[in-house]
Amino acid sequence: MSYSPASSFLQMLRDKITLDTVPFSDRASRLLVFRRGSHLMIRLTERWSQWEHEVGHYRQRAPVVNDFIVTDENGAQLDFKLTTYPNVLSIETPLGELCLAFADEETLYLSLPPNKLGISFRVYAAHGRTDRRGGEFKGDPGHRNTHRNVAYTTNARLISNTITADQQGYLRVQLQVEPGAGSGFLLNITPRLGFNRSMPKTEPVLTTAEQRWHAWFAAAPTVDAQYARQYYYAWWILRAGLLSPRYFLTREAMAPSVIQYIGVWQWDAFFHALAYRHMDHKLAENQLRVVLDHQREDGMIPDAVHDEGIVMSIALPLNAQEADVTKPPLLAWTAWKLYQASGNRDFLDEIYEPIVRWNRWWFEKNDGDGDGIVEYNHPYSSGLDDSPLWDEGVPVESPDINTYLVLQAQALSKIAQVLGLEDEAREWSRRADELLRQVIEHFWDEKAGVFWALRDHTRIAALTPFNLYPLLTGRLERAMADRLVAHLTDPQEFWANYPIATVARNDPHYSPERMWRGPAWMNINYLFVEGLTRSGYLDTARELRDKTLELMMRHSDIYEYYNPDTSDPPPNAASVFGWSSAVFVDLAIKASRGAII
DSSP: OOOOSSSSHHHTTTTTSSSSOOOBOOOOOOEEOOOOEEEEEEEESSSOGGGGHOOOTTTTTTOSSEEEEEEETTTOOOEEEEESSSSOOEEEEEEEEEEEEEEETTEEEEOSSSSOOOEEEEESSOOOOEEEEEEEOOOOOOOOSSSSSSEEEEEEEEEEEEEEEEEEEEEEEEEEEEOOTOOOEEEEESSSSSSSOOOOOOHHHHHHHHHHHHHHTTSSSSOOOGHHHHHHHHHHHHTTTOOOOOOOSSSEEEOOOOOTBSSSSSSHHHHHHHHHHTTTTTHHHHHHEEEEETOOOTSSSOOOEETTTEEEEEOTTTTTEEOOOOOOOOOHHHHHHHHHHHHHHHHHHHHHHHHHHHHHHHHHHHOOSSOOOOOSSGGGGGGTOGGGGGTTOOEOOOOOHHHHHHHHHHHHHHHHHHTTEEEEEEHHHHHHHHHHHHHHHEEEEEETEOOOOOOEEOOOOOOOOGGGGGGGSSSSOHHHHHHHHHHHHHHHHHOOSSSOOOOOTTTTOOOOTTTTTOOOOOHHHHHHHHHHTTOOOOOHHHHHHHHHHHHHHSSOOOOOOOOOTTTOOOOTSSSHHHHHHHHHHHHHHHHHHOOOO
């Protein structure tokens, strides 16, 4: 009988893990199992910056374990049928079923049927040796030439077991075994010198893996049936994408995509936290702490954090000069939402001062002309990497960064109020009002009915939804807000079949497949759902919420961004994407409760 989990959550997600662009993985693991044609392979969610010159960038790097196949006793590859669940890969062959599950975050366990069979695979390693239970790959005696230590172990009777040299830096493992009842195969891939080679029993491995995943899904709020399958898949992404703490990565934290973005990006982390607040308050708070752990003395928070370091500066696209790089200041906005869910006053007390220093950095280091309006000095600090707003270079005074700072001041006022800092609460409220007044005075074009971004105080002729951003404050006069909403809902501009286009569709810069030059991004939709609600456009907010959920339910996977005309993910859009999943979770919960945001 083929494996079938008892959990209805796991049954619901049968075969959602496709193994092509959606890998089999587990919480805190760095192992990603993929299928390529007739074999399985294992890639690592690790950067290996010090080895990049040798092994290439992590997005293109060869797997650490490749060409994993099951053979008959004569070495002929067996045909197989794969069925996937969050906890188990079921591999059905003519000799019986094999079940693959995580024994721990560094170890995969494969149950074996009671028939003679073979296992063959290649390991990216320079040195290996066999032993009476399997084999080890540890590099040279000084451990200088190993990338990851690998061990394979079996409690089945070994008929043959060889490691031979192969091509492209690989060693090939071939073994023939005669399994008995309860026999298994253990594969441990670790940065440590010590291995896990203790053979567990099959039943506890499969049962424990099911219990881990069931408990995760059961802790999530329930949603309406129409959202359920994609909702729990989003929660799968939000668990499978959690990285274990290591070196600079000081907390368990979510990678935007375990395939394309290895590490923690500040902006993404804030949206990930919005989802986690519905399930695990500490996990949600840690998505903020992991970036605050690396705050610079002057208050700046890095763009990204990964195992081996932090990203504080990147060369400018137009002149290759190094410049500070960060992400939009949504920290206080996020912290307030976490507090609303948890009531954890101590968390606000912990992070209030770091946020104040972060806020100060924006005004002290990013206002070159001293006019009180903040500018971007690196395109990537906006999060809008290739937007036409930066085509002529930086600095750019933009309505979006200044709107974020209004939202941050509003949130800081609420936080200060909770902390009993009455004078500071009033001062933050005053600053929010004053900055919004300056934004209107500085950017508003009465004739066009938008807020233009400026370079050298000259209008940048690119129409984007970021030219409508002051709507998010909920503080604009109705006539002004009406004009912004008219732009937003214009099908020729932003209200495409699947809104919101990130460049107006009638703008010459519009390119629906190019990242921030047209595609719809779910985090931007989320911000506008909130802004429309705060500004009193409830029907439009509800429509955008529903269209956002509908868009993400049109495909099996959840992507980084979408073509707003067709709904399809463009070729370069990352799969299994974190903040899109977080937005789906939050909006599905709200929609199921009859709320908008």
